[in-house]
Amino acid sequence: MKTSLFQNIMRVLLGSMMTFAGIGHLTFQRGEFQAQVPRWLPNSPEFMDIIVLASGIMEISLGLCLIFWVSKKVKIGIFLAIFYVLIFPGNISQYTNGIDAFGLDTDQKRLIRLFFQPVLILWALWSTGALKYLLNKRKS
Numbered sequence: 001m002k003t004s005l006f007q008n009i010m011r012v013l014l015g016s017m018m019t020f021a022g023i024g025h026l027t028f029q030r031g032e033f034q035a036q037v038p039r040w041l042p043n044s045p046e047f048m049d050i051i052v053l054a055s056g057i058m059e060i061s062l063g064l065c066l067i068f069w070v071s072k073k074v075k076i077g078i079f080l081a082i083f084y085v086l087i088f089p090g091n092i093s094q095y096t097n098g099i100d101a102f103g104l105d106t107d108q109k110r111l112i113r114l115f116f117q118p119v120l121i122l123w124a125l126w127s128t129g130a131l132k133y134l135l136n137k138r139k140s
Helices: 005-026 030-034 045-068 070-096 107-114 116-127 130-139
Strands: none
Touching (some): 005 045, 070 107
């Protein structure tokens, strides 16, 4: 699927952000990301650490794939959009349980953040050409 120069720039930017966030999961932001593990999952520190490490590895992988595996960008965009849907319960849990992390220290800030997840989903789909691919597939 052909994408514009602007889409490619935005894809690389998103990939860079994902890679940076994944590195944060593994290192300097591990505690912040543990705050986003849904409270309905087992609440042991070991389990939370496994979730954070696994999601960090996934974010690094998806980020690097977005940047470098251009021939598979549509599939990677779809996978990333699915990943964003799968981690959304963590954001909801942070809001509903009033958990402070990443400077989200009020219910209003945590609520506003929830509205950015659809933006990330659309960004992943649009910047990779996956949105156009899915819309064209639907018409067929």
